[in-house]
Amino acid sequence: MLAGINYRYGNKIYTNDIDYLYPGNEQWTNDIYNKKNTKNLGTLLNLKYDISEKKTLGLQYSGSFINANTFEDNISKNYIGGMLAKDYATNGNTVSKARTNAVNMNYNQKLDTLGKKFSVDLDYFNSVSPKDNEFITSQKDIAGNTSQDIFANNRGRQQVQNYSGKIDFDMPYSWASLSFELR
Numbered sequence: 001m002l003a004g005i006n007y008r009y010g011n012k013i014y015t016n017d018i019d020y021l022y023p024g025n026e027q028w029t030n031d032i033y034n035k036k037n038t039k040n041l042g043t044l045l046n047l048k049y050d051i052s053e054k055k056t057l058g059l060q061y062s063g064s065f066i067n068a069n070t071f072e073d074n075i076s077k078n079y080i081g082g083m084l085a086k087d088y089a090t091n092g093n094t095v096s097k098a099r100t101n102a103v104n105m106n107y108n109q110k111l112d113t114l115g116k117k118f119s120v121d122l123d124y125f126n127s128v129s130p131k132d133n134e135f136i137t138s139q140k141d142i143a144g145n146t147s148q149d150i151f152a153n154n155r156g157r158q159q160v161q162n163y164s165g166k167i168d169f170d171m172p173y174s175w176a177s178l179s180f181e182l183r
Helices: none
Strands: 003-022 025-051 055-080 083-111 117-141 146-172 177-182
Touching: none
Parallel strands: none
Antiparallel strands: 003 025, 025 055, 055 083, 083 117, 117 146, 146 177
């Protein structure tokens, strides 16, 4: 038997200040602040049972559970001739709770003492990754004396599910070694 568990908790901070200079005395500045908080739990369980000297049965489970929260500020300003013309500010928050599970069940049987054997593997995998991204942008056109607020919420839910199975045969002979697989 093999069992394992791991946990990771941490923050990542990304910042970037960019200045764009254009002909005609125009300038754009972009200031970005991004902070991501992640909690990640990983699990592993591997069981093997010897039914007899020639037969083994195994089961393996692996899981990953991730909670992530990202906050971002993005401020863009446009200057023409040194005077502020436009001011755009975006504040956003993204929440993600990804879950992944993988299960393998296997059976191995030796057919003789020369190395002939076959194995059966059955696998199940699923992954769900919902994401919720809300943001607010405030657009101020100072030169045009207008202002507009934009609210948005992007939601996504990626889901993958897979079942598979295979049978492997290894058949060594003195004249050749044959291997084949059924899926």
